[in-house]
Amino acid sequence: MSDETAMLREPWVDFSRQREAGKFGIWVFLASETLFFGALMLTYSVCRIEHPAAFAAAGRETNIWYGTINTAVLLTSSLTIAVAAQGAESYARLRRLVIACLVVTALLGLAFIVIKGFEYKEDMDKHLVPGAGFALPERAAQLFFGFYWLVTSVHAIHLSIGIALVGRLVWVLLRRELPVTENPEIEVTALYWHLVDIVWIFLYPLIYLPGRSS
Amino acid sequence: MSEPDKSGLTVRRLWTRNLVIWAALMALLLLSLVSAYIPMGRITTASGIVIAIAKSMLVVLLFMELASARPLIRLAAMAGLVFLAAMFALTLSDILARL
Numbered sequence: 001m002s003d004e005t006a007m008l009r010e011p012w013v014d015f016s017r018q019r020e021a022g023k024f025g026i027w028v029f030l031a032s033e034t035l036f037f038g039a040l041m042l043t044y045s046v047c048r049i050e051h052p053a054a055f056a057a058a059g060r061e062t063n064i065w066y067g068t069i070n071t072a073v074l075l076t077s078s079l080t081i082a083v084a085a086q087g088a089e090s091y092a093r094l095r096r097l098v099i100a101c102l103v104v105t106a107l108l109g110l111a112f113i114v115i116k117g118f119e120y121k122e123d124m125d126k127h128l129v130p131g132a133g134f135a136l137p138e139r140a141a142q143l144f145f146g147f148y149w150l151v152t153s154v155h156a157i158h159l160s161i162g163i164a165l166v167g168r169l170v171w172v173l174l175r176r177e178l179p180v181t182e183n184p185e186i187e188v189t190a191l192y193w194h195l196v197d198i199v200w201i202f203l204y205p206l207i208y209l210p211g212r213s214s
Numbered sequence: 215m216s217e218p219d220k221s222g223l224t225v226r227r228l229w230t231r232n233l234v235i236w237a238a239l240m241a242l243l244l245l246s247l248v249s250a251y252i253p254m255g256r257i258t259t260a261s262g263i264v265i266a267i268a269k270s271m272l273v274v275l276l277f278m279e280l281a282s283a284r285p286l287i288r289l290a291a292m293a294g295l296v297f298l299a300a301m302f303a304l305t306l307s308d309i310l311a312r313l
Binding site for chain 1: 221224225228229231232233235236239240243246247250251252253254258259262263265266269270273274277278279283284286287290291293294295297298301302305306309310313
């Protein structure tokens with residue numbers, strides 16, 4: 001009961017209502033994020049339908065190993081944060097497990113950013129930035145890489161926010177400012193993290209897989 | 215005495231459940247990687263998208279626990295998808311008709 005009082009925030013009078021509202025709020029936010037990334041992916045789809053050959057040639061230029069390893073890294077981070085969120089919901093007092101899983105999640109997120117950095121370096125060395133001196137002869141390949149740079153950087157910003165949120169959770173939980181059991185902030189942060197993972201799940205076939213079979 | 219046993223059991227159940235989902239996600243990732251190299255024309259492109267949808271369904275329904283969420287939460291999640299579907303359907307019906 002004292003745990004619940006510590007976590008109760010204005011304007012709620014009741015902790016279970018606060019949890020429900022927080023969960024509802026993050027899902028509404030995630031729905032808006034779906035539309036935001038969906039609009040970008042629709043733009044990609046239209047360009048690809050109009051220039052299939054150029055998109056295949058551009059897709060072949062991306063580094064499939066960086067892309068695949070990063071997908072595996074993010075999927076694994078979704079596993080650890082799911083365990084953290086479900087562990088926090090159980091009454092078995094799994095404080096150490098929850099905090100450890102959150103730490104691993106943040107580290108996997110950082111690993112993704114570092115791998116992405118190496119990939120960006122390689123892309124720049126291969127002159128895959130649209131504009132003067134672009135590597136590929138197909139003009140529409142620049143549309144592909146315009147999408148690539150825009151959407152991967154927006155995704156990286158989302159992931160960085162996620163790492164900051166998870167890092168903050170670890171900090172307040174370690175200092176015992178907030179309890180672990182039934183803490184709604186863990187659940188809400190986990191839901192946001194999963195959405196960032198889902199966005200990448202869709203970016204993977206759009207960016208790395210075109211043109212591999214031809 | 216029974217407390218550590220109980221939490222041990224919970225921990226094992228937690229990991230078993232989620233590791234199975236994770237293994238399925240990894241298998242699907244491998245499948246999409248392999249199928250991208252098999253020349254099947256449009257089916258190759260479609261397989262990448264279909265596998266991505268399958269992976270996201272696993273994450274949304276099981277990791278994000280939408281399968282066991284209350285109707286209000288499911289409605290909020292569906293709202294985004296409905297508007298997304300409208301956006302794709304209206305745009306692509308124009309683009310594809312003009313090819």
